[in-house]
Structure formats: structure tokens, C-alpha cells
Amino acid sequence: MTRVLLFCVFLLLCPLLVSAFNSAKRFRMTExxxxxxxxxxxxxxxxxxWGWHCKSSPIIKENCALRCISTACYEKIYxxxxxxxxxxxxKRGREFLHCVRRLAKE
Structure with missing residues (x-):
């Protein structure tokens, strides 16, 4: 009887464990x-x-793209x-990516 009860508890907890594992993995932004x-x-x-200004030069376009990805991380890093x-x-590129990943996990 105890084994059956433990097995039932295990079956009930398995989906929760799998779900928790998948949700943690799902929110991490990959490269x-x-x-x-x-x-x-x-x-x-x-x-x-994003307006004509963002198309005016390649570097301004890059800054606008980074701001588009994450305004909070852009302001923090750049x-x-x-x-x-x-x-x-x-260096700042890596910091930006780490910041975006941290925000994606939250």
C-alpha cells in the first residue's frame, strides 16, 4: 500500500518538476x-x-536596434x-547580452 501511495505521489509530482525545468530553460535567451x-x-x-533618425547611419541603426531589443539594458550599458x-x-556587447538574458529570466 505504501509503495502504491509513493508511486501515486511521484506521478503527481513529475509534471510539476518537468514544467519547472522547462520554464527555467524557456526564459533564457539563447544566442x-x-x-x-x-x-x-x-x-x-x-x-x-523607428523614424528616419535610426536609418541615418549604420552605427545609429545599431544603437536603435540595441534599444529596440531592450531599452532598459541599452540605457544601463550604453x-x-x-x-x-x-x-x-x-565588452559592452557581452554586458548587454547578459543584461538581456537576466531580464528574460525575470
């Missing part, structure tokens, strides 16, 4: 998801949804010092 989101933002910029023409900042 391909980040690239897809950025591509969608760039497409919106090209279609004029707000006081946006990317400038010719600048490639790998």
Missing part, C-alpha cells in the same frame, strides 16, 4: 534567439517604424556613451 530579435528590430528600423562610428566594443 540565436538574440540574433533573431535583433534581425526583427533591424527590419522594423528599415521599415521606418546610455551615457552610445556606440560611435567605427567603434566595436566587445
Amino acid at each position: 540565436p534567439e538574440f540574433r533573431r530579435k535583433k534581425a526583427t528590430c533591424i527590419e522594423d528600423i528599415e521599415n521606418g517604424l 546610455g551615457d556613451d552610445p556606440l560611435e562610428e567605427g567603434e566595436i566594443d566587445y
Whole structure:
């Protein structure tokens, strides 16, 4: 009788455990998801949804795309010092990605 009861409890808890595992995994933004989101933002910029200013130069387009992905993370990482023409900042790029991932988990 005890084994049957334990088995029933196990069967009841299994979906909860699987669901908890999947939900934690689901909210973590992967690199391909980040690239897809950025591509969608760039497409919106090209279609004029962010105004003419965002289409005025490649670096301004990049700043607008980052802002589109996450305004909060953009302000935190780039707000006081946006990317400038010719600048490639790998450190802040990684910080931005980590920030976006943290927000996606919340």
C-alpha cells in the first residue's frame, strides 16, 4: 500500500518538476534567439517604424536596434556613451547580452 501511495505521489509530482525545468530553460535567451530579435528590430528600423533618425547611419541603426531589443539594458550599458562610428566594443556587447538574458529570466 505504501509503495502504491509513493508511486501515486511521484506521478503527481513529475509534471510539476518537468514544467519547472522547462520554464527555467524557456526564459533564457539563447544566442540565436538574440540574433533573431535583433534581425526583427533591424527590419522594423528599415521599415521606418523607428523614424528616419535610426536609418541615418549604420552605427545609429545599431544603437536603435540595441534599444529596440531592450531599452532598459541599452540605457544601463550604453546610455551615457552610445556606440560611435567605427567603434566595436566587445565588452559592452557581452554586458548587454547578459543584461538581456537576466531580464528574460525575470
